[in-house]
Amino acid sequence: MNATNPYFDDVLSTHVLIRDWLSGEAAAAENCAQLLARFSPDFTMVAPGGKQLDGAGLTKFFRAAGGSRPGLAMRITDLTLIQESAAGASVTYREFQSLPGGDSTERLSTVVYEKTAAGTLHWRHLHETWVA
Numbered sequence: 001m002n003a004t005n006p007y008f009d010d011v012l013s014t015h016v017l018i019r020d021w022l023s024g025e026a027a028a029a030e031n032c033a034q035l036l037a038r039f040s041p042d043f044t045m046v047a048p049g050g051k052q053l054d055g056a057g058l059t060k061f062f063r064a065a066g067g068s069r070p071g072l073a074m075r076i077t078d079l080t081l082i083q084e085s086a087a088g089a090s091v092t093y094r095e096f097q098s099l100p101g102g103d104s105t106e107r108l109s110t111v112v113y114e115k116t117a118a119g120t121l122h123w124r125h126l127h128e129t130w131v132a
Helices: 006-023 027-035 055-065
Strands: 041-046 050-055 073-085 088-098 102-114 123-132
Touching: 006 055, 006 073, 006 088, 006 102, 006 123, 027 041, 027 055, 050 055, 073 123, 088 123
Parallel strands: 041 123
Antiparallel strands: 041 050, 073 088, 088 102, 102 123
């Protein structure tokens, strides 16, 4: 894994924001805004169970879920660049989540990035699948 890949860096830093927001470690409204700024206005997602979300659904979820998972731990591994172009990239990764005294989950994820003219990376699409 190339640690200087901007897409890999973004996957990792976005998951830190997600963990901090969901665990309640970063509970200010600005933290949620900073997290949501990572996602395209045209964002779409297929969650591990098959539910589909758009940008409005993602915003609603994150705003309601702040602090809902105290002690949440997340680990990202196996980052792989599938494709890259001037317009963005596609990256796959493995995500592990656990809660104190709770079950651990594992999912395989693919994020499709779009890159703005200014070079900003946005999550355009995310597809997650449970690992049995």
